[in-house]
Amino acid sequence: MTAVTVRVPAKVNLQLAVGPAREDGYHDLVNVFHAVSLFDEVTVIAAQPCAERGLVRLTAEGETHGNTAGVPLDATNLAARAVHRLAAETDAGAPVDIQLTKRIPVAGGMAGGSADAAGALVACATLWGAELGHDRLLALAADLGSDVAFPLVGGTAVGTGRGELLTPVPSTGRYHWVFALSGTGLSTGAVFGEYDRLRPDAPEPREDTALMSALASGNARALGAALRNDLEPAALSLRPELRSTLDAGRDADALGVIVSGSGPTCAFLAEDRAAAAHIAAALRESGHCERALVAHGDVPGATVVCQE
Numbered sequence: 001m002t003a004v005t006v007r008v009p010a011k012v013n014l015q016l017a018v019g020p021a022r023e024d025g026y027h028d029l030v031n032v033f034h035a036v037s038l039f040d041e042v043t044v045i046a047a048q049p050c051a052e053r054g055l056v057r058l059t060a061e062g063e064t065h066g067n068t069a070g071v072p073l074d075a076t077n078l079a080a081r082a083v084h085r086l087a088a089e090t091d092a093g094a095p096v097d098i099q100l101t102k103r104i105p106v107a108g109g110m111a112g113g114s115a116d117a118a119g120a121l122v123a124c125a126t127l128w129g130a131e132l133g134h135d136r137l138l139a140l141a142a143d144l145g146s147d148v149a150f151p152l153v154g155g156t157a158v159g160t161g162r163g164e165l166l167t168p169v170p171s172t173g174r175y176h177w178v179f180a181l182s183g184t185g186l187s188t189g190a191v192f193g194e195y196d197r198l199r200p201d202a203p204e205p206r207e208d209t210a211l212m213s214a215l216a217s218g219n220a221r222a223l224g225a226a227l228r229n230d231l232e233p234a235a236l237s238l239r240p241e242l243r244s245t246l247d248a249g250r251d252a253d254a255l256g257v258i259v260s261g262s263g264p265t266c267a268f269l270a271e272d273r274a275a276a277a278h279i280a281a282a283l284r285e286s287g288h289c290e291r292a293l294v295a296h297g298d299v300p301g302a303t304v305v306c307q308e
Ligand SMILES: C[C@](O)(CO)[C@H](O)COP(=O)(O)OP(=O)(O)OC[C@H]1O[C@@H](n2ccc(N)nc2=O)[C@H](O)[C@@H]1O
Pocket: 013, 016, 025, 026, 027, 028, 029, 031, 109, 111, 114, 144, 145, 146, 147, 148, 161, 162, 163, 188, 189, 190, 192, 261, 262
């Protein structure tokens, strides 16, 4: 085998309940992840070992213009960090070229970098024939970042701890989404910092039973009413113009309107595919977003789509 390509999904958070800051600077969460059909692709290609190059060389391209701005191409890229960690963990590492095809917005609150890290783990484990159990892979992913384990499993799942301890949620519905993208990202750490400033008395996070029953019944209207994101006031405080984006989706009769994770992407739940197209058109026309993309969820996690 000389090359492996893995397709890996973005996430939206259906519930993001955030507790007080912990001593290690992180926050305990009840984080209901939902994988949606915006995918990055991670291809790893076996490279000839030679003195001048290290373990990883990386390139990134965006299918949509401008979608690789802000993606580091050095060892700080989360996909490159994932490959180094996997090599250290398994002793199976050999030089690779990584090609990222970015469709998930960068620094958009949809876990694009985390998705790439998860994709790189699966692609390199496959290329190297590394016999790593599922639990070890999940632990390695969790160590790389709070959002990295989820794109390995996909679907819908509750994340506790700092978001990395996953319990799958059986989900019966197919949900139609619109994502309004901003031209400039928001730093996840800065949004949590603003949350601490706004909510010094944050309570311990709790799972929302209304959301869980909506997911169990597959009722999009009930799900729309139950969407909650504790980070939304912090994202709006740092980026007040997002209020107009959320209002534009509300005016177009979205069933639910929410900032995705740490933002600035805004997510709109639609009744069906036609309603999603209508909301996307209204958002584009409003001028209150850079782009509006239609997607559905949930979808599976990291999947090998090609091996040569
Ligand atoms: C906002 C979410 O996207 C929701 O899914 C995640 O909680 C963020 O996950 P992530 O980007 O993988 O975050 P990490 O790389 O682990 O942490 C980035 C920064 O976010 C903050 N952070 C993250 C997760 C968490 N439970 N508490 C935090 O306070 C910390 O300041 C941390 O330094």
